[in-house]
Amino acid sequence: MLGFWIALLLSPFTARTAEGPKAFAPYAGLEARFHQDVNQIRNGRHLIPLIRDASLDAVARAHARDMAVRRYLSHVNPEGQNPLQRIHSAGIGGFSLAAENAGLTDKADPNQEILQGWLASPLHRKNLHAPPFNRTGVGIARAADGTYYYTQLYVTVPREPAEVLR
Amino acid sequence: MKSSSLRGRSIALVAFATFLFGWGAARASVISGVCPDGSMFIIKNRADIPCAAAKLVAPDDMPPIKPEYLPRPYGWQRFHREQDPNNPYNLLEGIETQNAYQPPPAPISQQATHSEQPVPSVSGPPQPRARDGSIQVSDQQIADLIQIVQLTQQRAPAKLEIENNGSPSLRLQLAHSRGFETQAKRSWASRGMPATGPVLLFTAEAMAPVVFHPNFTFAQGHTAFHADSEDPKQFGMLVGRPGALEAGTTVLGYVVLPPSVDLAQPVDIYWNDHRLAVTLRP
Numbered sequence: 145m146l147g148f149w150i151a152l153l154l155s156p157f158t159a160r161t162a163e164g165p166k167a168f169a170p171y172a173g174l175e176a177r178f179h180q181d182v183n184q185i186r187n188g189r190h191l192i193p194l195i196r197d198a199s200l201d202a203v204a205r206a207h208a209r210d211m212a213v214r215r216y217l218s219h220v221n222p223e224g225q226n227p228l229q230r231i232h233s234a235g236i237g238g239f240s241l242a243a244e245n246a247g248l249t250d251k252a253d254p255n256q257e258i259l260q261g262w263l264a265s266p267l268h269r270k271n272l273h274a275p276p277f278n279r280t281g282v283g284i285a286r287a288a289d290g291t292y293y294y295t296q297l298y299v300t301v302p303r304e305p306a307e308v309l310r
Numbered sequence: 311m312k313s314s315s316l317r318g319r320s321i322a323l324v325a326f327a328t329f330l331f332g333w334g335a336a337r338a339s340v341i342s343g344v345c346p347d348g349s350m351f352i353i354k355n356r357a358d359i360p361c362a363a364a365k366l367v368a369p370d371d372m373p374p375i376k377p378e379y380l381p382r383p384y385g386w387q388r389f390h391r392e393q394d395p396n397n398p399y400n401l402l403e404g405i406e407t408q409n410a411y412q413p414p415p416a417p418i419s420q421q422a423t424h425s426e427q428p429v430p431s432v433s434g435p436p437q438p439r440a441r442d443g444s445i446q447v448s449d450q451q452i453a454d455l456i457q458i459v460q461l462t463q464q465r466a467p468a469k470l471e472i473e474n475n476g477s478p479s480l481r482l483q484l485a486h487s488r489g490f491e492t493q494a495k496r497s498w499a500s501r502g503m504p505a506t507g508p509v510l511l512f513t514a515e516a517m518a519p520v521v522f523h524p525n526f527t528f529a530q531g532h533t534a535f536h537a538d539s540e541d542p543k544q545f546g547m548l549v550g551r552p553g554a555l556e557a558g559t560t561v562l563g564y565v566v567l568p569p570s571v572d573l574a575q576p577v578d579i580y581w582n583d584h585r586l587a588v589t590l591r592p
Contacts, residue, residue, distance in 0.1 A: 190523040190552075192582045240578065240585060241527075241534055275525030275536050276580040302585035 169205060171284040171292075178255045179282050182272060182296070185263070191275050194298065199236045200281025204295040206230070207246070208283035212293040217248050227297065239279070241300040243271040246293075254284075254292040276300040342369045445494045445546065445564070452549055456562055459485040459513045468588040470581060472520075479518040480555075482581055484565075485511050486573055486590045494564065498543065505543055506569040510590065513562050516555035523552045524563060527580040530571050537565045 169175065183193045207230060210221055220226050225233070227244040245268050249257040262268035271277075281297040342352045345361035352369070353359065447455070462485035463469050472480040491509040498505050514522045524545060527536040537544040539552070543566060550561030571577065573591040580586075 190521075191525060241529060241580075270536075273536075274527065274534075276527045276534075276583050276585075278583040300580070300583055300585075302580070303583050304585060 169201070171286070174255060174284050175201070175282040178259070178284070178294075178296075179280065181255060181259055182280070185259075185272060189273055191273065192278055194277055194280035197236075197279045197281055197299075199234060200231070200279060200297045200299065201283065202281070203227075203230050203234050203236065204244075204281035204283030204297045205285065206283065208285035208293045208295040211246070211248070211295070212285040212287040212291070215287060217246060217293070219244055219246060231297070231299075238301050239299040240302045241274075241276055241298075243274065243277070243298045245271050245296045245298075248291055248293050250289070250291045254294070258292075258294045271298055274298065276302075340369065341366065343367045445490075445497050445548065447548055452562060455487065455490060455511055455548065456513055456560065458487050458490070459483050459511050459562070462486070466588065466590050466592055468579060468586060468590060470579075470584055470586050472581075472584060474518065474520070477518065479516070479520045480522060481513075481515040481517060483513045483515075484579060484588075484590070487511055490564070494566075503543055505566050507567045508569075508571055508573050508590075510565045510567065511562065512565065513560055514550075514555070515560045516557055518557050519554065520557075521554050522561065524565070525580075525582050526565055528565075528567055528571060529578040529580070530575060533568070533570065535568050535571070537567075 179194070179196055186193060207221070207227075211217055214222060216222065221230075228242060231239075231242065245262055247258045247261055247268075249261070251257040262272055277298040277300050279299045279301055281295075283295040285293045287293065340352055340354060341356055341359070342350070343359070343364045343366040344350050345364050347361070349361075351358075351360050351364070460483065463483055466485065468484040470482040471478050472482070474480075486508060490511060494509050495505055512524075512526070514524075516522065524537070524539050524547075527534055529535075539545045545563065545565055547561060547563040549563075550559065552561075555561065574589065576587055576589050578585055578587050
């Protein structure tokens with residue numbers, strides 16, 4: 145059983161700027177390798193790398209942990225909050241585009257299982273391969289039965305043109 | 311095992327007999343041939359032959375009507391033909407690529423108005439003019455399209471200058487051309503690949519050695535779209551190729567947007583994470 149994958153379509157939005165909270169990260173090593181693997185995939189397609197953002201990490205981890213504890217897989221939590229609302233609630237801003245991938249797996253190599261699953265799904269692949277994203281947050285949590293829950297947030301902090309020639 | 315093999319053979323024989331029967335019937339009811347201009351016809355009555363001095367050809371001797379649709383042999387043969395350095399057509403094309411993209415001098419009044427925006431010369435390795443799904447354009451048309459992109463900037467500026475260590479390295483310009491859009495859509499429709507969304511042209515001009523990949527994203531309202539550079543119905547290069555560009559090189563390409571994109575409304579154009587807010591048809 146590979147798991148289920150959920151992706152949020154690219155959706156432009158504007159938010160505020162703030163520092164995110166510090167989060168407990170028991171799977172920091174797994175998250176770091178996952179982030180490297182994603183960037184390796186992007187590099188192979190001549191896409192800019194995703195820089196990890198501690199505030200986004202905290203939001204992604206909180207959602208992964210929530211899914212693992214309450215045993216659900218969705219972009220919308222039981223309180224009805226979607227990823228943008230969670231990002232807004234954390235006071236994170238300055239972004240113009242955002243997306244989220246989520247998944248779960250109970251396989252031995254969870255990073256590869258999740259990544260291959262996302263790459264096999266057009267919607268998730270679209271988020272992984274979206275050119276404008278330049279920041280990311282990765283969250284991994286594990287349920288009591290050993291199932292891994294993954295959340296990855298992708299956002300664009302736009303670089304305005306150095307000079308718009310007119 | 312044996313019975314399985316026999317059963318397979320009997321099915322193959324039945325299928326083959328059916329094929330022969332169908333072929334014979336079709337052969338008796340059609341007239342096919344080739345006109346002196348190279349066009350082909352398949353008709354039912356001799357009176358419908360569309361040209362004088364037609365050569366009647368049996369259907370099974372007819373060349374494929376659209377050989378580029380054949381999956382392998384034709385494409386493979388054409389690839390080698392286009393790559394063959396001894397093919398005189400490739401040599402000619404290389405010379406054209408180096409020499410023919412100097413646009414004609416503009417009228418004096420126009421030069422005075424637009425002297426700050428000279429049309430760049432296009433250089434680079436010889437490029438095939440059309441691939442399956444791409445648009446066929448002449449050398450003159452390429453020069454015209456580059457000029458259209460530049461001149462459109464006055465009415466609908468969509469220009470992005472990328473700097474590297476404080477000095478300009480890449481200039482991107484996008485524009486909508488109704489003429490090119492019509493031509494492109496007609497071309498795709500004739501190949502059974504209708505497209506309905508707006509078609510944008512872009513140029514990427516290297517002002518220093520730079521790597522360019524067409525990582526464009528277009529966002530309008532709550533939808534965003536990034537073209538798949540491997541799908542000719544979403545993206546194509548008319549001159550040059552993505553990758554490393556030498557200083558002074560200009561590449562020209564197109565992007566097909568989803569039908570829902572309204573060019574009269576503001577669009578956020580991203581190249582990687584560089585953003586530009588424009589209205590392409592103000």
